[in-house]
Amino acid sequence: MTCEECNKRPATVHFTKIINNEKTEVHLCEKCAKEKGGDLDFNVDPGFPINHFLSGLMDVDKSLDSKQFNKDLGQSDKLQCGKCNLTYNQFSQISRLGCSNCFTVFSKHLNPLLKRIHGKTSHMGKVPKRTGGNLRVKKRIGEMKEELQECIKREEFERAAEIRDEIRKLENELD
Amino acid sequence: MTLKKYIEDASAKWMEGSGPDSKYVISTRVRLARNLKDIPHPFLAGDNDTEKVVKDVNEAIKRGSAGLGEHKLLWTRDLEPIDRKVLVEKHLISPLLAKEDRNSAIIVREDQAISVMLNEEDHIRIQCLFPGLQLDKAFEYADQIDDLIEESVDYAFDEEWGYLTTCPTNVGTGMRASVMLHLPGLVMTGQINRVLSAVGQVGLAVRGLYGEGTEMVGNIVQLSNQITLGQSEKDILEKLEGVTRQLIDQEEKAREDLLQKGEEKLADKVGRAYGQLSYARIISTNEAMGLLSSVRLGCDMGFLKEVDSKILNDLLVLIRPANLQKMAEKELTSEERDIKRANLIRERINIKKDA
Numbered sequence: 001m002t003c004e005e006c007n008k009r010p011a012t013v014h015f016t017k018i019i020n021n022e023k024t025e026v027h028l029c030e031k032c033a034k035e036k037g038g039d040l041d042f043n044v045d046p047g048f049p050i051n052h053f054l055s056g057l058m059d060v061d062k063s064l065d066s067k068q069f070n071k072d073l074g075q076s077d078k079l080q081c082g083k084c085n086l087t088y089n090q091f092s093q094i095s096r097l098g099c100s101n102c103f104t105v106f107s108k109h110l111n112p113l114l115k116r117i118h119g120k121t122s123h124m125g126k127v128p129k130r131t132g133g134n135l136r137v138k139k140r141i142g143e144m145k146e147e148l149q150e151c152i153k154r155e156e157f158e159r160a161a162e163i164r165d166e167i168r169k170l171e172n173e174l175d
Numbered sequence: 176m177t178l179k180k181y182i183e184d185a186s187a188k189w190m191e192g193s194g195p196d197s198k199y200v201i202s203t204r205v206r207l208a209r210n211l212k213d214i215p216h217p218f219l220a221g222d223n224d225t226e227k228v229v230k231d232v233n234e235a236i237k238r239g240s241a242g243l244g245e246h247k248l249l250w251t252r253d254l255e256p257i258d259r260k261v262l263v264e265k266h267l268i269s270p271l272l273a274k275e276d277r278n279s280a281i282i283v284r285e286d287q288a289i290s291v292m293l294n295e296e297d298h299i300r301i302q303c304l305f306p307g308l309q310l311d312k313a314f315e316y317a318d319q320i321d322d323l324i325e326e327s328v329d330y331a332f333d334e335e336w337g338y339l340t341t342c343p344t345n346v347g348t349g350m351r352a353s354v355m356l357h358l359p360g361l362v363m364t365g366q367i368n369r370v371l372s373a374v375g376q377v378g379l380a381v382r383g384l385y386g387e388g389t390e391m392v393g394n395i396v397q398l399s400n401q402i403t404l405g406q407s408e409k410d411i412l413e414k415l416e417g418v419t420r421q422l423i424d425q426e427e428k429a430r431e432d433l434l435q436k437g438e439e440k441l442a443d444k445v446g447r448a449y450g451q452l453s454y455a456r457i458i459s460t461n462e463a464m465g466l467l468s469s470v471r472l473g474c475d476m477g478f479l480k481e482v483d484s485k486i487l488n489d490l491l492v493l494i495r496p497a498n499l500q501k502m503a504e505k506e507l508t509s510e511e512r513d514i515k516r517a518n519l520i521r522e523r524i525n526i527k528k529d530a
Contacts, residue, residue, distance in 0.1 A: 124347075
């Protein structure tokens with residue numbers, strides 16, 4: 001099969017275009033495909049445009065309560081991060097946060113978005129060792145309390161007593 | 176240089192070993208996304224900011240108590256376009272980092288099992304890659320490098336939301352763990368779509384060999400966690416491992432089924448693939464991947480005792496366009512690459528086990 005564009009070189013790149021349910025096949029040589037494709041790099045994965053997908057998630061608000069949404073959007077129009085200057089509007093278009101301060105500035109809008117993406121909004125994982133401070137100890141206490149309940153259920157009272165003492169020690173550290 | 180030596184040099188050293196469950200799992204990867212406090216994320220950062228990120232992280236790694244081992248820092252802008260593509264094909268950097276020269280860089284350990292991408296979508300992306308199914312080990316290493324860097328830089332972290340990342344899909348643990356599975360049995364028995372849609376329903380993502388948006392070639396799929404917030408790293412890894420083990424079981428059963436129902440048919444398919452790869456002169460990536468998958472299955476099931484079962488792992492990366500051009504030391508047209516690819520496979524298939 002020869003290239004449909006130059007009619008000279010063999011067609012090695014084959015596309016299927018679907019526009020309004022109409023399917024067309026295009027057969028091009030590598031050179032013409034590159035020229036026609038513009039920025040498309042056939043050797044590198046172009047990736048799924050996650051930002052469109054996320055903007056879609058943000059749009060869900062519209063269908064839920066359009067009046068409230070428009071009111072919020074009116075206010076959020078003016079929302080802008082004082083550190084990196086990203087506006088809320090820009091964020092909703094590109095789905096990228098500009099800096100750690102954006103999280104504080106956009107928090108009201110971010111919470112429902114994070115809930116839609118992850119189902120939950122509370123971090124349960126690792127806490128930085130050096131800068132995590134008390135949170136690390138608090139998380140450890142939480143885990144140990146769960147372990148304590150498990151031990152009591154299993155009637156492993158000796159181990160439960162050990163855990164109880166360790167929890168006390170950690171709680172003293174917090175004070 | 177002999178081909179054997181070339182493969183040893185060109186493929187990452189971490190791929191030399193063959194890891195647990197390597198009949199079904201090609202590799203395991205864990206990635207942690209981190210950002211520095213008070214510095215705009217890379218897409219908004221100025222040159223001074225991005226340069227500071229590279230400098231600070233590089234120094235943090237040098238200063239850190241545990242150490243990363245032999246490693247080097249490569250600035251993307253210093254790499255030739257072809258070398259960037261080679262690194263993408265080896266999964267060491269992302270296509271985004273390869274395209275972006277605004278002070279982006281990679282710190283890579285000598286064996287290439289650990290790499291740290293700097294100024295990609297996030298300031299820092301720590302990545303650990305191991306052969307076979309080794310989720311705990313990959314996380315343990317990533318976790319250590321994370322602690323090492325955090326000894327001297329301040330991360331963007333929030334008590335409620337965890338690690339603050341550029342994209343909301345990574346917020347929380349910032350962790351993406353994935354396994355690359357070879358599932359020819361499920362494909363041949365026509366069960367793959369049913370199995371993969373079930374996987375999707377438990378909140379895991381299924382993708383092709385080169386991540387988001389890529390199709391499944393060579394019967395290889397990548398399975399990874401989608402949710403990063405509200406679950407601990409341990410929970411995420413346990414779930415991924417659990418589902419992977421189920422897929423391994425299903426694949427094992429499918430292979431047994433194929434054997435029982437038509438050993439001759441299976442041996443024929445494997446033998447034909449071996450024959451085609453042994454004598455083909457022109458071959459595309461996708462065709463090669465399909466045939467290599469059959470040959471690898473033939474090795475796993477004992478039909479092809481003379482072929483080294485690592486063949487698929489070796490060639491997975493080496494037959495890709497940029498790697499072929501790097502090997503040829505010149506640019507190649509698509510047709511030239513198809514010829515080069517066939518040559519490389521013919522030579523590789525004749526490297527006997529333990530040779």
